[in-house]
Amino acid sequence: MKITLLIILSILTFLSQLLLSHSTRCNPQDKKVLLKIKKAFNNPYHLASWNPDTDCCQWYVVDCDRKTNRITNFHLFAANVSGQIPPAIADLPYLESLTFHKITNLTGTIPPALARLTNLKMLTISWTNISGPIPSFLSQLKNLTFLDLSFNNFSGAIPQTLGELRNLNGLRLDRNKLTGPIPDSFGDLSPTLQYLYLSHNQLSGSIPRAWGDLNFTSVLFDRNRLEGDISFLFGKNKTVQNVDFSRNMLRFDLSNVEFPDGLSTLDLNHNRIYGSLPEGLAKLENLYLNVSYNRLCGQIPVGGRLQELDYSSYFHNRCLCGAPLPNCK
Ligand SMILES: *[C@@H]1O[C@H](CO)[C@@H](O)[C@H](O)[C@H]1NC(C)=O
Ligand SMILES: *[C@@H]1O[C@H](CO)[C@@H](O)[C@H](O)[C@H]1NC(C)=O
Numbered sequence: 001m002k003i004t005l006l007i008i009l010s011i012l013t014f015l016s017q018l019l020l021s022h023s024t025r026c027n028p029q030d031k032k033v034l035l036k037i038k039k040a041f042n043n044p045y046h047l048a049s050w051n052p053d054t055d056c057c058q059w060y061v062v063d064c065d066r067k068t069n070r071i072t073n074f075h076l077f078a079a080n081v082s083g084q085i086p087p088a089i090a091d092l093p094y095l096e097s098l099t100f101h102k103i104t105n106l107t108g109t110i111p112p113a114l115a116r117l118t119n120l121k122m123l124t125i126s127w128t129n130i131s132g133p134i135p136s137f138l139s140q141l142k143n144l145t146f147l148d149l150s151f152n153n154f155s156g157a158i159p160q161t162l163g164e165l166r167n168l169n170g171l172r173l174d175r176n177k178l179t180g181p182i183p184d185s186f187g188d189l190s191p192t193l194q195y196l197y198l199s200h201n202q203l204s205g206s207i208p209r210a211w212g213d214l215n216f217t218s219v220l221f222d223r224n225r226l227e228g229d230i231s232f233l234f235g236k237n238k239t240v241q242n243v244d245f246s247r248n249m250l251r252f253d254l255s256n257v258e259f260p261d262g263l264s265t266l267d268l269n270h271n272r273i274y275g276s277l278p279e280g281l282a283k284l285e286n287l288y289l290n291v292s293y294n295r296l297c298g299q300i301p302v303g304g305r306l307q308e309l310d311y312s313s314y315f316h317n318r319c320l321c322g323a324p325l326p327n328c329k
């Protein structure tokens with residue numbers, strides 16, 4: 001009796017496993033598109049696991065939604081893949097996250113078809129050799145919360161329409177060859193934007209006044225050709241924590257600027273900033289400051305971390321003095 005039961009049980013287990021292994025979650029339409037993408041990339045070794053006889057929800061690089069079984073994530077990372085982004089990718093209508101990262105041989109421009117992926121929340125194209133202008137059609141991806149186009153070969157101006165992405169938390173356009181002024185309409189950025197990285201481009205002109213109303217956490221703009229005044233980014237009740245405008249051409253009086261308590265990085269080296277260091281800097285307990293290579297004068301305020309910082313945070317100014325620089329005369 002017991003033995004029969006055991007046999008029946010093991011047969012049932014075997015059958016259910018057999019059934020499970022054959023229950024394909026993959027949507028046939030999505031599978032067709034993925035195989036098209038594999039072919040467009042010339043059947044690379046990296047996508048060797050994309051076997052048409054298996055469930056595409058199990059394939060490397062992609063993820064399916066638990067309920068709908070549609071492809072929602074596509075993350076191609078550090079792959080030896082050559083060519084352009086296949087427009088077929090836009091035929092995965094349920095994609096929410098799309099990444100091409102560290103693919104040296106990915107070239108060409110961003111295909112206009114991508115504008116159809118309106119469910120996208122995250123789009124990353126970084127460390128590739130993709131070039132051309134940053135397309136203005138990206139503004140049609142209204143659900144984007146994160147757009148990362150850093151470390152590529154993009155050139156031309158920042159499209160004004162990116163300001164229409166009202167749900168963005170983070171925008172990275174750093175390490176490209178972007179030129180021209182930041183258009184005033186770009187000042188109308190998403191109020192939810194916290195991270196804005198534009199470092200290592202060739203952007204010129206001043207930054208939009210309207211950015212003073214935004215609640216940034218990090219604004220990294222180093223190594224551009226930006227001019228003018230950025231003091232409106234600061235103020236007692238601002239949220240900003242990390243600010244890097246080093247190696248630009250800013251020119252403003254720092255003397256009366258108030259800084260928020262949460263400020264932890266303020267790098268302004270290599271600009272044309274004048275006036276003196278405000279006393280308020282001495283109240284910040286956790287500050288990395290670098291104001292070297294400017295036109296500042298007067299005594300370095302005493303307190304906070306200001307004396308612990310290396311003298312190279314202050315050197316090459318007009319007449320800054322006091323510890324860690326030599327005493328004032
Ligand atoms: C890039 O393409 C070249 C020429 O096709 C090839 O030799 C090289 O291995 C590729 N590199 C990578 C990282 O894919
Ligand atoms: C990349 O793939 C190409 C062709 O598929 C191959 O010739 C080359 O050796 C590969 N490079 C690396 C770094 O794997």
Ligand SMILES: *[C@@H]1O[C@H](CO)[C@@H](O)[C@H](O)[C@H]1NC(C)=O
Nearest residue numbers: 103104105127128129151152
């Ligand atoms: C772009 O391609 C060049 C060679 O063609 C390579 O040296 C460089 O690393 C590539 N850039 C990126 C970001 O992959």
Ligand SMILES: *[C@@H]1O[C@H](CO)[C@@H](O)[C@H](O)[C@H]1NC(C)=O
Nearest residue numbers: 117118119120140141142143
């Ligand atoms: C944005 O996402 C919501 C659900 O999160 C969806 O209902 C809406 O259609 C999406 N917007 C666009 C423009 O597709």
Ligand SMILES: *[C@@H]1O[C@H](CO)[C@@H](O)[C@H](O)[C@H]1NC(C)=O
Nearest residue numbers: 107108129130131153155177
């Ligand atoms: C990068 O862009 C420059 C023009 O800005 C172009 O001359 C160069 O060929 C591009 N490099 C690649 C790998 O596409």
Ligand SMILES: *[C@@H]1O[C@H](CO)[C@@H](O)[C@H](O)[C@H]1NC(C)=O
Nearest residue numbers: 190191192213214215237239
């Ligand atoms: C910024 O934060 C303050 C206080 O946290 C809030 O009152 C204000 O509405 C926020 N501004 C934006 C543009 O979100």
Ligand SMILES: *[C@@H]1O[C@H](CO)[C@@H](O)[C@H](O)[C@H]1NC(C)=O
Nearest residue numbers: 212213234235236237238258
């Ligand atoms: C700081 O916040 C108060 C109210 O929360 C507001 O009235 C004031 O305008 C703000 N000051 C600055 C400089 O933003």
Ligand SMILES: *[C@@H]1O[C@H](CO)[C@@H](O)[C@H](O)[C@H]1NC(C)=O
Nearest residue numbers: 269290291292309310312313
């Ligand atoms: C401040 O910036 C200057 C210029 O880039 C650099 O030489 C120096 O090492 C920096 N100091 C610190 C403490 O980071």
